[in-house]
Amino acid sequence: MARSDPQVNIRMPAQLKSLLEAASEDSKRSLNQEIVSRLEGSFNPQPGKPFNMEQYQLLKTEILRELVDTIREKNLGVSSKPAKKD
Known part of the structure; x- marks a missing residue:
């Protein structure tokens, strides 16, 4: 510091x-x-490794997207995720 x-x-x-x-x-x-x-x-999502602000921001963005998608699915029955192909 x-x-x-x-x-x-x-x-x-x-x-x-x-x-x-x-x-x-x-x-x-x-x-x-x-x-x-x-x-x-x-x-820090990975204890023992140095804190990385960029990694934190990416993780936060990913979590927020998943949360929004889950809310949409529950409220509207709509998902922003591509449909799975068998």
């Missing part, structure tokens, strides 16, 4: 902050690195 990255000030329960501080000590990371790592992990 660079100093030019935006800063965000948040409030959190004291107990959560204590847990984060303990986790950051265990992982030998700064508190900031610990929080960023955990936030990135919450968006």
Whole structure:
């Protein structure tokens, strides 16, 4: 992370902050690195691999398309998916 990255000030329960501080000590990371790592992990569909915003956007788009298609099928009996050929 660079100093030019935006800063965000948040409030959190004291107990959560204590847990984060303990986790950051265990992982030998700064508190900031610990929080960023955990936030990135919450968006990462493949734990253990680095967060990839482009991959996240593609996955989000795919999920939204499937959701819209499911709603259309249930409400209108119409699907945007091509018919399966036997």
